[in-house]
Amino acid sequence: DVQLVESGGGSVRPGGSLRLSCAASEYTFGSGCMGWFRQASGKEREKIATLNAFGLQTYDDSVKGRFTISQDNAKNTLYLQMNSLNSEDTAMYYCAATPSRGFCSLTGNFRYWSQGTQVTV
DSSP states (O other): OOEEEEEOOEEOOTTOOEEEEEEEESOOTTSSOEEEEEEOTTSOOEEEEEEOTTOOEEEOTTTTTTEEEEEEGGGTEEEEEEOSOOGGGOEEEEEEEOSTTOOSSOGGGOOEEOOOEEEEO
C-alpha cells in the first residue's frame, strides 16, 4: 500500500521559514501528481501547491512567491519550502498523491494522503 509520511512542521515566528518533507513508499515519483494541501481551523481544506508528472509546478495565489514544491526522486521524498511565513499560514498541512497518470486539477483525484503536520506562525 502507498504510504506518505510527513515531517517538518512546528512553530515559527512571522517572517520565518520551515521545510516540510513527505516520504513516500510504494509510490513511483513522476507517475502522477503530488501536492500539498492545508486546512486552517474552521476553514475548508485548500490545495496550495502541486507538481505533476512532467515537473510542472502550480501554486495557489496565497503562497505564490513564498512557497516552493520540489521532489527528490532518489529519496522518494516531496518537499515544501515555506518562506516569509505569516499568521495566515497557520494550518494543518498534508501531502497527497494521485494514482499513476492522475491529474492535479481536481482534489478528488488525490487518493493517497499523509497524516498531516501542524504549522503554527
